[in-house]
Amino acid sequence: MSDETLPICSAKGCRATAVWVLAWNNPKIHTPERRKTWVACEEHREHLSQFLGMRGFLKDVVAFEEWRSAEGA
Known part of the structure; x- marks a missing residue:
C-alpha cells in the first residue's frame, strides 16, 4: 500500500495514519x-x-489490517 492509499484518521483535524476501523450504524x-x-x-x-x-x-472495532483482509476475502 502506498502512502497515498493509507487511511487517514477520521478525527477532526487529525492527519495520522489510521490503524483501527470502527464499524457502526445508526438504527434510526x-x-x-x-x-x-x-x-x-x-x-x-x-x-x-x-x-x-x-x-x-x-458495532465493532477491528485492526485495519484485519478489516482489510476480511474485506478482500
Missing part, C-alpha cells in the same frame, strides 16, 4: 446489517469509540 436510518466505518489512529480510537458508543451506534 440504517438497516441492522448496514455498517458504516470510521477509521482511527491509536490516539483517537478510544475517543471515537466513546462518541459512537454513547449514541448506541458502535
